[in-house]
Amino acid sequence: MNIDQTIGMVTADAVKALYNVDVASGEVQVQKTKKEFDGDVTIVVFPFVKAARKSPEDAGKEIGEYLVKNQPFIVAYNVIKGFLNLVINKSFWIGELNSIYSNEHYGIKQPADDARLMMIEYSSPNTNKPLHLGHIRNNLLGYSISEIQKANGWKVVKTNIVNDRGIHICKSMLAWKLFGNGETPESSGLKGDHLVGKYYVIFDKKYKEEIKQLMSDGMSEEDAKKNAPLILEAQNMLRAWENGDLEVRQLWEMMNGWVYAGFDETYKKLGVDFDKIYYESETYLEGKSKVEEGLEKGAFYRREDGSVWADLTAEGLDEKLLLRADGTSVYMTQDIGTAKLRYDDYPIDKMVYVVGNEQNYHFQVLSILLDKLGFEWGKSLVHFSYGMVELPEGKMKSREGTVVDADDLVEEMISTARETAIELGKVDNNSEEEIDNVARVVGLGALKYFILKVDPRKNMTFNPKESIDFNGNTGPFIQYTHARIKSVLRKAEEQGIALTSELDKGLEISDKESTLIQTLSEFETVVRQAGEEFSPALIANYVYDLVKEYNQFYHDFSILREEDMELKRFRLVLSACVARVVKAGMSLLGIEVPERM
RNA sequence: GGUCCGGUAGCUCAGUUGGAUAGAGCAACUGCCUUCUAAGCAGUAGGUCAUGGGUUCGAAUCCCGUCCGGAUCACCA
Numbered sequence: 001m002n003i004d005q006t007i008g009m010v011t012a013d014a015v016k017a018l019y020n021v022d023v024a025s026g027e028v029q030v031q032k033t034k035k036e037f038d039g040d041v042t043i044v045v046f047p048f049v050k051a052a053r054k055s056p057e058d059a060g061k062e063i064g065e066y067l068v069k070n071q072p073f074i075v076a077y078n079v080i081k082g083f084l085n086l087v088i089n090k091s092f093w094i095g096e097l098n099s100i101y102s103n104e105h106y107g108i109k110q111p112a113d114d115a116r117l118m119m120i121e122y123s124s125p126n127t128n129k130p131l132h133l134g135h136i137r138n139n140l141l142g143y144s145i146s147e148i149q150k151a152n153g154w155k156v157v158k159t160n161i162v163n164d165r166g167i168h169i170c171k172s173m174l175a176w177k178l179f180g181n182g183e184t185p186e187s188s189g190l191k192g193d194h195l196v197g198k199y200y201v202i203f204d205k206k207y208k209e210e211i212k213q214l215m216s217d218g219m220s221e222e223d224a225k226k227n228a229p230l231i232l233e234a235q236n237m238l239r240a241w242e243n244g245d246l247e248v249r250q251l252w253e254m255m256n257g258w259v260y261a262g263f264d265e266t267y268k269k270l271g272v273d274f275d276k277i278y279y280e281s282e283t284y285l286e287g288k289s290k291v292e293e294g295l296e297k298g299a300f301y302r303r304e305d306g307s308v309w310a311d312l313t314a315e316g317l318d319e320k321l322l323l324r325a326d327g328t329s330v331y332m333t334q335d336i337g338t339a340k341l342r343y344d345d346y347p348i349d350k351m352v353y354v355v356g357n358e359q360n361y362h363f364q365v366l367s368i369l370l371d372k373l374g375f376e377w378g379k380s381l382v383h384f385s386y387g388m389v390e391l392p393e394g395k396m397k398s399r400e401g402t403v404v405d406a407d408d409l410v411e412e413m414i415s416t417a418r419e420t421a422i423e424l425g426k427v428d429n430n431s432e433e434e435i436d437n438v439a440r441v442v443g444l445g446a447l448k449y450f451i452l453k454v455d456p457r458k459n460m461t462f463n464p465k466e467s468i469d470f471n472g473n474t475g476p477f478i479q480y481t482h483a484r485i486k487s488v489l490r491k492a493e494e495q496g497i498a499l500t501s502e503l504d505k506g507l508e509i510s511d512k513e514s515t516l517i518q519t520l521s522e523f524e525t526v527v528r529q530a531g532e533e534f535s536p537a538l539i540a541n542y543v544y545d546l547v548k549e550y551n552q553f554y555h556d557f558s559i560l561r562e563e564d565m566e567l568k569r570f571r572l573v574l575s576a577c578v579a580r581v582v583k584a585g586m587s588l589l590g591i592e593v594p595e596r597m
Numbered sequence: 598g599g600u601c602c603g604g605u606a607g608c609u610c611a612g613u614u615g616g617a618u619a620g621a622g623c624a625a626c627u628g629c630c631u632u633c634u635a636a637g638c639a640g641u642a643g644g645u646c647a648u649g650g651g652u653u654c655g656a657a658u659c660c661c662g663u664c665c666g667g668a669u670c671a672c673c674a
Contacts, residue, residue, distance in 0.1 A: 027614095034617070044616055046654065056654080082654085083617055126674065168674065307672065316600085317670085324672045331674050360601065361669050387602085388668080395667090424636065442636085454610060457602080459667070461609070470636055472622040473610080480636045488633050529613075541611060544621080555629095555638045597636075 002521055003096075004030040007041050007086070010074075014066045021051040032518065038078055039085030040518060046082050056082030091505035093514040094570070096521050100577050102501035107523040108584055109153040117155045117347055120146050122354035123272070126163045127259040128172045129197035131266050131406035133389050133396065133462060134356070137451050140590060141386055142354040143272040144452055144536040147588045152531035157346055160274040161338050164256050165281040166331075170237040172196050173251050174230065175203035185258050191265065191407065192258030201398075206230055235326075242328055269410050271444070271590055278341065280334045287337025288329050290373055291322045299372045310369055320365055335366055336373065343377065351377065352534075357385040357457070384534050387459035389451075404464055410447065413468065417443035420470055426597060441592045442476050448591050449475030453540035473544050475591055478582060481547045481554075482593040485579040488559055492572050495560070499573050504566055512553050516574060519546050523581050527588070536589055543585040550578045 001009075008028040015023050029044035045060040052059040057079055064077030064084050076087040100106050122142020125131060131139075146156045163169075176183070176199040185192045207230045214224035225231070240248045267273065291308055294300045300310045300322060308323040322333055342348065353363060363383035370378025388395070396403045418439035421427050427435050446468045453473070454460045470476040492499075522542070530538040559575060562568040583593050 029614090029616075031613090031616085037617080042617085046616075049654080081617060163674065166674070305672090321672055326672085328672085330672070334674095356668095357602070358668055359674090362674090364601095385602095390667090392608095420636075426634080426636080450609095458610090459603075463609080466608090466623085469609095469623065472636095474622080474636085476636055477622090480634080484634050484637085491633065525613095533613095537611085538613090541621090544611095548621085551637060552639095554633085558633070560633050596634080 002525060003041060003088070003518065004525075007043065010067060010071050011043055011063065014063050014070070015048055015051070018062055018066055019048065019051045021048070023048070033085050037080060037083075037085050038087065039076075040088040040514065041086050043084040043086065044082070045079070045084050049082075060084040088514070090507070090509050090514055093517040094503050094505045094507060094509065097517045097570075097574060097577060098501045098503055098505075100517075100520055101499070101573050106577075106584070107527050107581065108151045111150065111155060112153060115153055115155045116349040117157065118149050118350045118352060119157045119159055119342060119346060119348045120149070120352045120354065121159045121161055122146075123160045123267075123274070124163065124355070125160075125263060126168060127193075127196065127256050128168045128200045129398070130191070130193040130262065132398075133404040133406065133409060136270070136406050136409070136447075137386065137389050137460075138354055138356065139267070139270055139272045140448055140451050141384070141456055141536065143590045144539075144588060145352070145354065145384065145534055147590065148527065148530050148534075148536065148539065151527050151588055154350075154531075157275045157348075158273065159276045159278060159342070161278045161280060161283075163334075164279050165241065165252075165284065167234060167238050168200070169252070169256075170234045170241065171203040171207075172200040173248075173255055174234050174237055175199040175206065176255065177251065179206070185261070191262045192260070193262030193266070194407075195262075196255050196259050203230065203234075238328060239326065266406055266410075269407070269444075271592075276345070278338055280338065283337040283341050284329045284334040285337065286340055287333040287335070288323065290336050290340060291329075291333055294322075294369075294373050310365075310372070312365065312368060315368055317361075317365060317368070320369070322369075332362070332366065332369070335362075336369060339366075339370060339375070339381075343375070348377070350380070350382065352382045352384050354384045354386065357387055359383075360385055382534075384456075386456040390459055390461050392461060392463050392465075404462070409464075410444065413447045414439050414443035416468075417446065417470070417476070421597070438594050438597050441594050442470070442479060442597060445475030445479050445586075445591045445593075446470060447475075448589060449478070449540060452536040452589050453544070455537050456535060475586075476597075478543055478547050478586065479591075479593050480597060481551055482579055482582045482586075483595060483597040484554065485550075485575045485582075486595045489572065489576055489579070491560055497569065497572060499576055500569065501573075503570050503573060507566055507570055509567075509570065510557070512549075512556065513571075513574060516546075516549055516553055516578065519549055520577055520581055523585070530588070539585050539588050543582055546578065546585075547582060550575075 005025070007030045008025040011028045012023045012025040015021055029047065031042050033039040033042045045056045045063065049056050049059050060079035060082060064079060064086065067074045067086065068077055073089045073092040074086050075089050078085050120142060123135065123139050125135060146158050150156050179202055180199060183195065185195055188195065207228055210228040210230055211224040214228060215221055237248055241252060291300065295302060295308055300308055302308050305325040307321060307325040310320045310322055312318060312320055320332065321330055323329055355363065360383065367378055367381055391402060393402065418435065421435065421439060450468045526538055526542040530536065557571065559568065559571045562571060586593050
């Protein structure tokens with residue numbers, strides 16, 4: 001039980017004893033006392049004034065009086081404007097610290113054998129262009145959410161659905177075939193995903209030229225878009241692909257192979273991974289057959305041109321296309337098939353899709369469709385909908401070349417971290433290998449923290465010119481604090497000072513120190529809340545607060561120079577716990593922390 | 598137009614189920630390194646929480662209206 005729960009309970013008892021009113025302990029409003037007031041925890045008295053028939057001031061005093069008298073760990077109180085501030089015994093806090101230190105996995109639940117299983121889908125790239133900043137947010141969120149749910153006791157299967165088929169893939173294939181002159185990653189030295197992306201852009205360019213030409217010949221824009229030779233040929237290619245045409249399939253396999261090699265490199269660099277990867281080329285047929293099934297059951301209907309639709313007007317939505325007139329499948333069809341295969345493969349208790357909020361409507365529809373098809377889990381799927389990443393000028397647009405490439409960005413972060421370290425003179429005695437590693441960890445830490453600290457549901461702005469800061473509320477700031485603590489702990493070890501989880505509870509410690517312990521004790525609650533709300537940002541902001549507080553302590557107090565051996569030991573244990581929570585918290589964000597920097 | 602999301606300091610963001618005088622960082626200005634890492638600490642300045650009502654002991658937070666921004670409503674994914 002944490003301090004808030006304990007206080008809630010004893011306060012409920014007090015209210016019962018004083019006013020004979022039953023209050024659920026969970027309903028007592030307990031909060032951390034603000035800096036400007038005396039005390040550790042604060043109880044909001046207003047809810048009790050009616051029952052007490054007293055002014056908030058008087059009721060607060062009575063409850064405070066009662067608590068101090070009956071609870072040995074509460075040593076003093078004060079009431080200000082209806083807020084009852086309680087001072088907690090220092091020995092209570094030292095006890096808390098002892099218990100935190102003795103638990104190696106403090107705050108992180110270990111997976112149980114009978115744990116429920118959550119499947120989390122994230123990343124989900126198309127194989128026609130390289131990853132960009134938007135994908136980075138998706139990947140970081142997906143990975144972090146997975147770690148957070150594991151820490152809350154879930155079994156997690158991280159999955160990736162690769163969109164490796166469809167008209168857009170055919171576009172880059174066709175462009176390569178027509179204009180590529182046999183270029184390969186080996187021949188040009190271009191990373192595979194970038195090479196394929198290049199031909200996707202070329203297709204778009206040539207296609208536009210054709211449209212323009214047709215329009216100048218007198219065709220309407222709409223007709224020109226439909227009848228341009230390139231788009232017709234791409235559609236041909238898609239049909240050939242679906243019919244298993246050998247040549248098309250070989251080209252497809254070769255180009256996808258290039259893309260996967262490129263993606264793997266980027267994933268590895270970012271430090272994200274997957275337990276199971278699905279490919280839409282392997283799931284879309286399943287989707288088609290489920291749609292046919294639904295058609296037979298009367299859940300869907302076929303139009304005169306042969307296309308298949310779902311009528312969702314009864315649900316307040318539109319009609320939705322499920323199969324095109326030529327029989328080829330669309331995005332929705334594939335998602336239905338993928339969902340089915342997944343539930344065949346795993347005993348999923350909860351399915352989570354990490355997909356941008358531009359697809360809110362899609363998942364609303366998917367949920368209803370799965371339900372109509374008789375999947376009992378259709379209604380309960382979770383669309384973890386996150387906001388877009390925008391540039392100062394607005395949305396990223398690939399056609400205008402304003403897309404921030406994932407590989408470029410990561411490289412830039414790392415080299416900036418490296419330059420900063422050199423500027424600050426942090427690299428004097430280090431090996432080249434260590435300098436590289438710290439630059440990598442810090443550069444990535446800056447990027448990841450920057451993205452994860454903001455509420456995932458909100459759109460965010462990324463300014464590449466200002467790049468990302470290494471001071472203030474940033475990843476490197478947190479990493480730096482960790483490195484400083486580690487440095488102190490190494491020196492303590494050299495001096496042969498042993499840490500212990502049996503610190504003397506009679507030690508005189510400062511308010512700053514007990515506040516730090518209080519913040520440490522909040523970690524469990526924060527992890528739980530981050531899991532419930534799917535919010536890495538809660539973890540990020542918590543770790544920042546903790547670190548900020550620790551730095552104040554570090555500045556104001558001596559650790560190794562403290563003469564009182566027991567106090568020195570206490571501060572070392574406190575520091576060690578902070579380092580551990582920082583490391584654990586950052587690891588929930590997928591961010592490494594260095595031993596020195 | 599329908600539906601959904603958002604608007605907090607010059608900029609980027611916090612602000613738990615309604616609680617005290619709305620907080621950080623960046624940018625600007627000022628101090629602090631012969632002692633555990635200054636990627637740090639302390640301070641100054643910066644706010645009509647878009648806006649108008651309502652609910653109540655109390656509203657950035659909940660409800661309604663208005664303004665502004667974004668997403669979506671494709672035989673794209």
